[in-house]
Amino acid sequence: MQYLFYFFAAISIISALMVVSARSPINSVIALIVCFLSIAGHYILLNAQFLAVVHIIVYTGAIMVLFLFVIMLLNLNQRTEPQKKLMTRIAAVVAGGAFLLTLLGATRQGLQIAAVNPEDASVGLVGHVGMALFKDYLLPFEVSSVLFLSAMVGAMMLGKKEKATA
Amino acid sequence: MLYTFIFLSVLLLITLGVAAYETYAERKVAAFMQDRIGPDRAGPFGLFQPLADGVKMFMKEDFVPSTANKKLYFMGPAIAMTTALLTGVVIPWGGTLHFGGEAYSLQGADPGIGILYIFAMVSIGVYGIMLGGWASNNKYALYGAIRAASQMVSYELAMGMSIVALVMTTGTLSLSGIVNGQLDGTWNVFVQPLGVLLFITCAFAECNRAPFDLPECETELVGGYHTEFSSMKLGFYLFAEYVNMFISSAVISSLYFGGYDIPFVDQTGMASNLVVILGTLAFFAKVCFFIFLFMWIRWTLPRFRYDQLMNLGWKKLIPLAILNILITGGYMVFNGQVKL
Numbered sequence: 001m002q003y004l005f006y007f008f009a010a011i012s013i014i015s016a017l018m019v020v021s022a023r024s025p026i027n028s029v030i031a032l033i034v035c036f037l038s039i040a041g042h043y044i045l046l047n048a049q050f051l052a053v054v055h056i057i058v059y060t061g062a063i064m065v066l067f068l069f070v071i072m073l074l075n076l077n078q079r080t081e082p083q084k085k086l087m088t089r090i091a092a093v094v095a096g097g098a099f100l101l102t103l104l105g106a107t108r109q110g111l112q113i114a115a116v117n118p119e120d121a122s123v124g125l126v127g128h129v130g131m132a133l134f135k136d137y138l139l140p141f142e143v144s145s146v147l148f149l150s151a152m153v154g155a156m157m158l159g160k161k162e163k164a165t166a
Numbered sequence: 167m168l169y170t171f172i173f174l175s176v177l178l179l180i181t182l183g184v185a186a187y188e189t190y191a192e193r194k195v196a197a198f199m200q201d202r203i204g205p206d207r208a209g210p211f212g213l214f215q216p217l218a219d220g221v222k223m224f225m226k227e228d229f230v231p232s233t234a235n236k237k238l239y240f241m242g243p244a245i246a247m248t249t250a251l252l253t254g255v256v257i258p259w260g261g262t263l264h265f266g267g268e269a270y271s272l273q274g275a276d277p278g279i280g281i282l283y284i285f286a287m288v289s290i291g292v293y294g295i296m297l298g299g300w301a302s303n304n305k306y307a308l309y310g311a312i313r314a315a316s317q318m319v320s321y322e323l324a325m326g327m328s329i330v331a332l333v334m335t336t337g338t339l340s341l342s343g344i345v346n347g348q349l350d351g352t353w354n355v356f357v358q359p360l361g362v363l364l365f366i367t368c369a370f371a372e373c374n375r376a377p378f379d380l381p382e383c384e385t386e387l388v389g390g391y392h393t394e395f396s397s398m399k400l401g402f403y404l405f406a407e408y409v410n411m412f413i414s415s416a417v418i419s420s421l422y423f424g425g426y427d428i429p430f431v432d433q434t435g436m437a438s439n440l441v442v443i444l445g446t447l448a449f450f451a452k453v454c455f456f457i458f459l460f461m462w463i464r465w466t467l468p469r470f471r472y473d474q475l476m477n478l479g480w481k482k483l484i485p486l487a488i489l490n491i492l493i494t495g496g497y498m499v500f501n502g503q504v505k506l
Contacts, residue, residue, distance in 0.1 A: 026235075026238070026300070033293070049277055049279045050278075050279055053279050053283055053285075054282070056286040056289065057282065057285055057286050057289050060286075060289065060290060061285075061286065061289025061290060061292070061319075061322070062289065062319060065289075065293075065315050065319055066319070068293075068296055068300075069296075069312065069315055072296070072308065072311070125278055126278055126279060126339055
């Protein structure tokens, strides 16, 4: 189990680095897909089968397909990649570093918190996830689904508008 | 552990064997429907035809276009084939055999989310077609890849929703659980008649089979996403399609048509091992029927136009699937199966 964790962790980190360092956007997207798959592996190690599979279906199978779709259609490559000015790059590095510092500061405390219910292996199974979503967190769940609905309606509006002017 | 390894190896061989003979069956069925004889030269009744085809595929020149993205060009067929072969693991091919106090289950693995696992593999399978089509650096291949991606993403939605109604009535996502619920003879096809139609239609679209084979529509796109592929790489794409067809038939039979259940077999008083073996044979008979259905429809219906395909998916199948969920839910509440 432990070796599997190291295996997946190595893949996650290496592929995540490749996402930002790859020259061609297609390679970035593929690295991101590999990263998502390895994260699904982590979920399975935590016995959260449902989360793992939904993660693969939604992120890897749907969202990344759309990403790839757009990149293929636009045929992005190094020549079309926008070149940033030196000042912008320095600002980006400083901002990113500050963000990393904030994240480290925030999670340093979190690392000391003990795991909740480490003995209960069934906590990630479908039944438990369903109970948590529809009993304990019903209101946030419904609110977020309304948010999705409004996003869908908004996208539809934008799509229609485009058609009318064209 | 050893048993699982042997079982999975046998399963792999059977899957490949079935896929090879599906190509033969496809040609024979097509010949029958068009009043021809079909392949009959290699061996008795042309039974060695798949072998001859396989050898031909391996022997052909393995051509790689000079402008192709080499890495992705190789990855495409590999992903298509791997994801196609991975799905067979969770399908319950039969009950549990008992020999000398040991139980041998005829199912590779039984995760609680079996049916979602199949969906996940199918959704990764899209990349095989997309990457292969894009990497060949050919307009027709790109069109084929884009068609495949949008078609599969669209029909996955309708397929998922048709399954939701089934999961509501069975109360489980595990494939063995769903089959066990049907062992009393009430096959889900009687519980979910609309769901069956929706699921089978979507399965056709997911397998890129006629009348939904627009990604490789030869009259418009030469060969679609596999235009630039030759030799065994092309063979992998074609083989993956046949493996997908086999697995889809197995999924349809186990979700809706009782899996390895033979009606009233529990009343004959046969030995349980015999029942299990007969059940597996019955399951394969059902699978063969659905494979035949796939071919029957391919050689009967003409291909859709692309806008018709999208209209069918988004404007007919998805609303029908939602209606099916509402009706199922309403019935369950009315019948007192769930408390509000």
